[in-house]
Amino acid sequence: MTNLNNFQRFHLSTVWLMFLCLIMVGCGGVENVKQRGSVTLTITHNGAPVTEGEVRMMITGKGEAAIGNLNESGQVELTDVVLGKYVVTVAPPELATPDNPAPKKDYPNLPSQYRDLSKSPLKAEVKAGSNEFTFDLKD
Numbered sequence: 001m002t003n004l005n006n007f008q009r010f011h012l013s014t015v016w017l018m019f020l021c022l023i024m025v026g027c028g029g030v031e032n033v034k035q036r037g038s039v040t041l042t043i044t045h046n047g048a049p050v051t052e053g054e055v056r057m058m059i060t061g062k063g064e065a066a067i068g069n070l071n072e073s074g075q076v077e078l079t080d081v082v083l084g085k086y087v088v089t090v091a092p093p094e095l096a097t098p099d100n101p102a103p104k105k106d107y108p109n110l111p112s113q114y115r116d117l118s119k120s121p122l123k124a125e126v127k128a129g130s131n132e133f134t135f136d137l138k139d
Contacts, residue, residue, distance in 0.1 A: 037126045039066065039078040042134040043090055045109035049074025050137065053110055054093050057086040057124060058117060069093055081126050088122035090137065091115040111139050 039057070043050040055076045057066040064084060068076035092107045092115075113119045114137050124133045 035083045035128055036080045037083055037128050037131050039081050039124070039126055039131045039133065040075060041068075041078070041088070041124075042073075042075050042132075043070055043137065044074055044134070045111075045137045046139070047136060048109070050090065050109050052093055052107065053090045056089045056091070056117075057081065057126075058089075059084045059086055060117070081131075083126050083128060086124045086126060087117055087120055088124050088133075088135065089115055089117055089120045090122075090135075109137065111137055 041055055041057075043053065043055065049072075050070055051072050051074055053070045055068055055070060057078070058064070059082070062084065064082045064086075066078045066081045066086075068078050070076050070090075090110055092105070092110060114122060122135050124131070
């Protein structure tokens with residue numbers, strides 16, 4: 001068996017410690033936790049609350065989204081929304097299924113430009129904490 005002097009033991013211990021630290025950092029390290037905020041959106045059409053509709057907030061190219069349905073006051077509250085700059089769309093509610101088709105209904109208070117992600121002029125920047133946005137849809 002080889003006898004190690006104090007210097008060799010210290011050197012070997014240091015190398016092992018550095019090796020273990022590198023493994024720990026490489027195999028987990030610090031998690032990439034995205035900061036989040038809460039959002040309240042109010043949607044009106046020519047000043048009147050829009051009471052039916054699905055609001056979608058999307059960061060284009062990032063895969064981040066938040067979705068909710070409007071209530072009777074024309075509002076939707078979203079929690080745990082990743083911070084960032086969003087495009088907002090408002091579309092008719094998705095109620096129909098192949099087995100239970102919803103009756104065809106016009107939604108004149110949801111002009112077509114606000115339904116399409118590539119055409120919607122609605123923008124919202126979500127910051128830490130509570131965020132409130134009001135959008136009045138125009139024909």
